[in-house]
Amino acid sequence: MSDTGLQCVLVIDGSPDIHYIVGAQLKSERVSLLHAHGAEEGAALAAEHLPDLILLDLDMPDTDGMTLCAQLKADRTLADIPVIFLTGNMDVATKVKAFDMGAVDYVTKPFDAIELKARVRAALRTKRYHDLLTSKAQIDALTGLWNRGYLSDRLSSEVSVMAREASPVSVIMVDIDHFKSINDTHGHSFGDMVIQQVGESFVRSCRESDVVCRYGDDEFALILRNTSGASALALAERLCTDVAALEFSRGRQPVPVTASFGVATSDQFDDLAEVTAETLLGAADKALYSAKSQGRNRARGGQD
Structure with missing residues (x-):
C-alpha cells in the first residue's frame, strides 16, 4: 500500500x-x-x-x-x-x-x-x-494490539531494514509485575482490564512508527525502528512511570500495578551479522530478567 x-x-x-x-x-x-x-x-x-x-x-x-x-x-x-x-x-x-x-x-x-x-x-x-x-x-483479541505471530514477522523485516540502511532497531520486552497474584486475588476479568489498560498506555506514549504487541498473557513487546539503545531505554523508563500511574481499584481498595522492562538494541552487538529477530528478543528478555531480579518496576538495558 x-x-x-x-x-x-x-x-x-x-x-x-x-x-x-x-x-x-x-x-x-x-x-x-x-x-x-x-x-x-x-x-x-x-x-x-x-x-x-x-x-x-x-x-x-x-x-x-x-x-x-x-x-x-x-x-x-x-x-x-x-x-x-x-x-x-x-x-x-x-x-x-x-x-x-x-x-x-x-x-x-x-x-x-x-x-x-x-x-x-x-x-x-x-x-x-x-x-x-x-x-x-495477527491481532490479539483482548487488546486489539498485534500478536506474537506478527511480532516475529515484523521484527524480521525491521532487521532487514537495519542491515540495508545501517539504522538501529530496538526492542522492549515488558512483564506486568506479580500478575498471577492480581488474577488470583481479584479475578480474571479484572486481570483482563489491567492488560487492556496497560496496552493502551503504551500506544498513547509511542510513535506511530513503533509497533506494540501483546507477546503473551501479561507480556508485551515493542519494536522501535531507527531508535538507539539510549532512546529506547528512555522510552521504557517513561512507560514504566506511566504504568505505575494508572489507577486501578477493587471496590474502595486501590490495586497498585507496575511493570518491568527489558531493552535491547542492534547497537549493542559487535557484529551486525549476529543481529536477528531471535537474538534481539533474547537480549531484551535477558535485560527484563535483570529488571525483575533487581526489584521490578524498573527498566534495564542490555548493556546495563
Missing part, C-alpha cells in the same frame, strides 16, 4: 515504451505506480515499498524475469507479493515454469488495455483479501 492509501503496482521492465503504455492503460485505475528499468532496481524498490503487485518483464537484459521472481519469492518479506509476467511470447513450458515459480498470471505484449486492467484488478483484489485475512489473524 502506498502512502496515498492506494494499492501500489511496481512495473519492472527494460523498455521505457512499456512503462509508458502500462501507465497510460492503468491511468484510470485507483493504483499508485512505481517504475524500475532493471532487476537490481526492481528488487530494491520492492524491498523498500512492499508493493501490492509486481508486473515483471520476462526478458530483461541483465537478469531475466524468472530469476528475479525466484529471488523475490525466496525473501519472506516479499514472498506474498503477487507477480504478473509481461512477455512477448509465452509457450506452454514457459507458462508452467512461471506458475511453478510463483507467478499468479501473465499478460502478452502488445497489451490489450481491457485485458491488462482486468488481470491487474483480479490480482489486487486477491491481494487485498489476503492482507485482510492476514491482519485479522
Whole structure:
C-alpha cells in the first residue's frame, strides 16, 4: 500500500515504451505506480515499498524475469507479493515454469488495455483479501494490539531494514509485575482490564512508527525502528512511570500495578551479522530478567 492509501503496482521492465503504455492503460485505475528499468532496481524498490503487485518483464537484459521472481519469492518479506509476467511470447513450458515459480498470471505484449486492467484488478483484489485475512489473524483479541505471530514477522523485516540502511532497531520486552497474584486475588476479568489498560498506555506514549504487541498473557513487546539503545531505554523508563500511574481499584481498595522492562538494541552487538529477530528478543528478555531480579518496576538495558 502506498502512502496515498492506494494499492501500489511496481512495473519492472527494460523498455521505457512499456512503462509508458502500462501507465497510460492503468491511468484510470485507483493504483499508485512505481517504475524500475532493471532487476537490481526492481528488487530494491520492492524491498523498500512492499508493493501490492509486481508486473515483471520476462526478458530483461541483465537478469531475466524468472530469476528475479525466484529471488523475490525466496525473501519472506516479499514472498506474498503477487507477480504478473509481461512477455512477448509465452509457450506452454514457459507458462508452467512461471506458475511453478510463483507467478499468479501473465499478460502478452502488445497489451490489450481491457485485458491488462482486468488481470491487474483480479490480482489486487486477491491481494487485498489476503492482507485482510492476514491482519485479522495477527491481532490479539483482548487488546486489539498485534500478536506474537506478527511480532516475529515484523521484527524480521525491521532487521532487514537495519542491515540495508545501517539504522538501529530496538526492542522492549515488558512483564506486568506479580500478575498471577492480581488474577488470583481479584479475578480474571479484572486481570483482563489491567492488560487492556496497560496496552493502551503504551500506544498513547509511542510513535506511530513503533509497533506494540501483546507477546503473551501479561507480556508485551515493542519494536522501535531507527531508535538507539539510549532512546529506547528512555522510552521504557517513561512507560514504566506511566504504568505505575494508572489507577486501578477493587471496590474502595486501590490495586497498585507496575511493570518491568527489558531493552535491547542492534547497537549493542559487535557484529551486525549476529543481529536477528531471535537474538534481539533474547537480549531484551535477558535485560527484563535483570529488571525483575533487581526489584521490578524498573527498566534495564542490555548493556546495563
